[in-house]
Amino acid sequence: MRGDSLPLLRRMRPNSVDLVMTSPPFGLVRKKDYGNVSANEYLDRFRPFGEAIYRVLKDTGSLVLDIGGAWKPGTPTRSLYHFKLLVMLCEEYGFHLAQEFYWWNPSKLPTPAEWVTVRRIRVKDAINTVWWLSKTPWPKASNRRVLQPYSPNMETLLANGYKAKKRPSGHDISDKFAINNGAAIPPNLIALPNTESNGAYQRYCEEHGFTQQPARYPAELPEYFIRMLTDVGDLMVDPFGGSCVTGEVSERLERRWICVEMIEDYLKGAVGRFPSSGTAGSKTAAKANF
Numbered sequence: 001m002r003g004d005s006l007p008l009l010r011r012m013r014p015n016s017v018d019l020v021m022t023s024p025p026f027g028l029v030r031k032k033d034y035g036n037v038s039a040n041e042y043l044d045r046f047r048p049f050g051e052a053i054y055r056v057l058k059d060t061g062s063l064v065l066d067i068g069g070a071w072k073p074g075t076p077t078r079s080l081y082h083f084k085l086l087v088m089l090c091e092e093y094g095f096h097l098a099q100e101f102y103w104w105n106p107s108k109l110p111t112p113a114e115w116v117t118v119r120r121i122r123v124k125d126a127i128n129t130v131w132w133l134s135k136t137p138w139p140k141a142s143n144r145r146v147l148q149p150y151s152p153n154m155e156t157l158l159a160n161g162y163k164a165k166k167r168p169s170g171h172d173i174s175d176k177f178a179i180n181n182g183a184a185i186p187p188n189l190i191a192l193p194n195t196e197s198n199g200a201y202q203r204y205c206e207e208h209g210f211t212q213q214p215a216r217y218p219a220e221l222p223e224y225f226i227r228m229l230t231d232v233g234d235l236m237v238d239p240f241g242g243s244c245v246t247g248e249v250s251e252r253l254e255r256r257w258i259c260v261e262m263i264e265d266y267l268k269g270a271v272g273r274f275p276s277s278g279t280a281g282s283k284t285a286a287k288a289n290f
């Protein structure tokens with residue numbers, strides 16, 4: 001859906017959304033084409049979204065924000081804006097921090113060059129914080145839907161057996177540790193390269209001459225949270241939709257969804273993500289909620 005998502009969120013029914021999964025424009029020092037604001041202005045710009053998102057979420061609902069950090073202009077030190085955003089959303093609007101996640105993108109470039117590759121005084125910034133916030137302390141969630149294969153070490157331990165004992169840290173590890181549950185509970189560090197360069201979306205944009213959204217997240221990131229925090233038929237909203245990857249994943253997982261994006265070219269390109277069904281999920285959800 002094209003437009004400013006704020007009035008759309010304000011028109012939606014209260015307590016109607018299961019998950020807001022999004023990556024808002026970051027508070028970047030070097031601005032991108034789609035209009036990032038500086039770190040200082042950031043909190044003021046986000047306040048009305050915080051209020052509107054809180055209103056539309058169900059009591060069991062979650063807001064998941066993928067948000068990268070920023071360097072202060074002219075110095076090799078970091079802005080606190082994404083931490084301040086987290087504190088603001090919790091303290092001013094009543095969100096709860098369900099859990100903080102870190103998305104490690106091993107393919108990130110070593111920037112800013114001045115501090116990392118020229119003066120060699122800082123290391124590569126390869127982490128985005130992903131704030132999982134909830135409307136109440138009890139959001140709907142199940143880690144059973146995002147289990148991962150066991151590591152080779154754990155497979156060996158399960159095969160050879162484990163003797164219950166106290167760890168040097170003092171933790172008492174019982175025999176239950178050695179029960180094979182078929183898969184492992186993942187940590188809150190998500191390792192995911194962001195390197196796709198020849199997917200259906202890119203090819204469609206190139207064929208039709210549409211500008212590609214330059215700050216896309218990989219489909220696996222929203223997929224993780226959509227699986228963990230929603231059921232089939234639930235409603236997911238992405239108010240900063242970009243190339244509509246969140247909508248594409250929701251459609252594949254049979255969730256209802258609404259993606260809102262201001263820039264027409266990004267949405268024209270997003271059509272390439274839905275070769276057979278068009279944007280049916282979006283239309284259905286929109287009818288039901290406005």
Ligand SMILES: C[S@@+](CC[C@H](N)C(=O)[O-])C[C@H]1O[C@@H](n2cnc3c(N)ncnc32)[C@H](O)[C@@H]1O
Binds near residue numbers: 024218241
């Ligand atoms: C970081 S990008 C999102 C990228 C998206 N997750 C993807 O993978 O394609 C943020 C997007 O939010 C859009 N945007 C910013 N303010 C908006 C608003 N008020 N309403 C709708 N879209 C907005 C920008 O145009 C930009 O495309």
